[in-house]
Amino acid sequence: MNLGLSPQDAAFRDEVRAFLDSALTPKLRRAGTLMTSVYCDHDAQLEWQALLHRRGWAAPSWPTEHGGCDWSVIQRYIFTRERLLAGAPTSPLGINMVGPAIMRFGNDAQKAFFLPRMLTGEHFWCQGYSEPQAGSDLAALAMRAVRDGDDLVCTGTKIWTTHANVANWMFCLVRTTTGPRRQQGITFLLIDMDSPGIDVKPIVMSSGEWVQNQIFFDEVRVPLANIVGHIDDGWTVAKYLLEYERGGTAYAAELQVKLDAIRRNLAGDALLDDPLFTARLAETEIEVEVLDAMEAEILAALGDDRAIGADASMMKILGTELQQRVTELALDAAGPMARAYQPGVAVPGGPIVGYPIVLDDYCSGQPWQAIAPLRYLNERAGTIYAGANEIQRGILAKAELGL
Numbered sequence: 498m499n500l501g502l503s504p505q506d507a508a509f510r511d512e513v514r515a516f517l518d519s520a521l522t523p524k525l526r527r528a529g530t531l532m533t534s535v536y537c538d539h540d541a542q543l544e545w546q547a548l549l550h551r552r553g554w555a556a557p558s559w560p561t562e563h564g565g566c567d568w569s570v571i572q573r574y575i576f577t578r579e580r581l582l583a584g585a586p587t588s589p590l591g592i593n594m595v596g597p598a599i600m601r602f603g604n605d606a607q608k609a610f611f612l613p614r615m616l617t618g619e620h621f622w623c624q625g626y627s628e629p630q631a632g633s634d635l636a637a638l639a640m641r642a643v644r645d646g647d648d649l650v651c652t653g654t655k656i657w658t659t660h661a662n663v664a665n666w667m668f669c670l671v672r673t674t675t676g677p678r679r680q681q682g683i684t685f686l687l688i689d690m691d692s693p694g695i696d697v698k699p700i701v702m703s704s705g706e707w708v709q710n711q712i713f714f715d716e717v718r719v720p721l722a723n724i725v726g727h728i729d730d731g732w733t734v735a736k737y738l739l740e741y742e743r744g745g746t747a748y749a750a751e752l753q754v755k756l757d758a759i760r761r762n763l764a765g766d767a768l769l770d771d772p773l774f775t776a777r778l779a780e781t782e783i784e785v786e787v788l789d790a791m792e793a794e795i796l797a798a799l800g801d802d803r804a805i806g807a808d809a810s811m812m813k814i815l816g817t818e819l820q821q822r823v824t825e826l827a828l829d830a831a832g833p834m835a836r837a838y839q840p841g842v843a844v845p846g847g848p849i850v851g852y853p854i855v856l857d858d859y860c861s862g863q864p865w866q867a868i869a870p871l872r873y874l875n876e877r878a879g880t881i882y883a884g885a886n887e888i889q890r891g892i893l894a895k896a897e898l899g900l
């Protein structure tokens with residue numbers, strides 16, 4: 498996007514650049530550049546979050562009263578773009594997901610306890626929505642929570658939970674009442690992952706990474722004080738949060754950085770003389786520009802606390818499909834160089850060897866190996882997580898086309 502920056506925004510960009518320049522150690526840059534999934538390694542995220550917090554920049558979209566930056570849409574865009582260009586790590590998922598939900602639906606005690614710890618990274622969150630029989634049809638979720646004194650006693654399982662292996666808190670949907678309307682009777686609960694009765698089992702992806710998990714809950718006691726919003730009315734909180742998850746992500750800047758890397762570093766002269774390849778590259782670049790403009794509109798709406806409704810679905814579809822397309826281009830451009838380099842992994846889906854993996858186990862240290870093939874493999878999941886794209890198309894058909 499050609500922002501035509503105002504003098505104030507240009508000064509802000511320079512301030513961000515100066516900060517990134519001084520704060521990013523070679524190790525942190527490496528973690529950001531060689532990132533093979535949506536999030537970079539846990540240790541790097543924590544170190545980065547602590548640095549951002551010290552600078553007062555831990556939560557760009559939060560209001561200042563809760564320790565956020567209250568930046569304008571343009572400032573957030575500038576920050577994201579500069580962060581990506583500099584190869585900085587990602588922030589933990591709690592900041593953009595459960596944070597806004599607690600601010601909107603949480604009580605004062607919850608805000609005072611959880612928000613500051615999210616900013617520092619002391620609390621590292623995972624999202625416990627999906628279950629083996631409840632993914633697209635989330636209202637089918639069956640993990641039971643039965644009231645006993647001042648606690649809810651939770652029994653059941655959650656699956657595909659990103660980062661449950663490193664998280665110390667989970668925001669979770671549990672069933673507190675069974676009735677004819679499945680969306681009623683669901684409660685939004687915050688669970689301490691150190692509670693007795695929780696067992697986390699790894700799910701290894703085709704890229705060889707261990708990021709996803711299945712979690713088993715056996716009579717886990719969670720205080721009633723950890724309910725966000727009202728008991729049995731968690732669907733309202735969940736829907737608000739899903740809008741953030743689908744619409745609050747900025748895909749375009751990252752895609753632009755990757756396309757630039759393909760054009761400048763990955764595709765050799767021969768490929769850039771190939772009209773078929775350059776046509777694909779140009780077409781993708783144009784669509785990323787379109788996405789970029791859409792994101793600016795959606796970010797503005799989120800910033801003003803306006804509902805974005807079905808626009809979130811549109812952006813999720815376009816963003817994840819373009820992510821896949823860009824990594825396909827990268828794979829083609831890298832050719833034989835795009836071999837997997839994963840000495841820490843036996844076979845995808847097979848036994849885990851030597852976890853946790855360190856960066857060098859993912860890549861030989863060359864950025865293209867983070868994009869292709871590992872990011873290529875990881876990105877296959879983009880059209881499934883955060884609500885499968887088929888479901889998003891269904892939402893659009895209903896909301897926009899009235900079908």
Ligand SMILES: Cc1cc2nc3c(=O)[nH]c(=O)nc-3n(C[C@H](O)[C@H](O)[C@H](O)COP(=O)(O)OP(=O)(O)OC[C@H]3O[C@@H](n4cnc5c(N)ncnc54)[C@H](O)[C@@H]3O)c2cc1C
Pocket residue numbers: 623624625626627629630631632633634656657658659660709878881882883884885886887888891
């Ligand atoms: C990498 C990854 C990370 C994830 N992280 C998390 C996480 O941190 N926390 C969490 O709670 N969940 C997470 N998930 C789970 C994710 O939200 C679900 O996988 C997703 O909602 C789809 O559910 P499902 O896997 O049960 O597939 P299903 O719902 O069984 O769908 C199977 C297929 O059928 C299609 N389909 C289903 N219903 C319809 C319909 N009505 N119309 C048209 N097509 C339909 C789907 O699009 C899909 O192609 C993650 C998933 C992945 C792959």
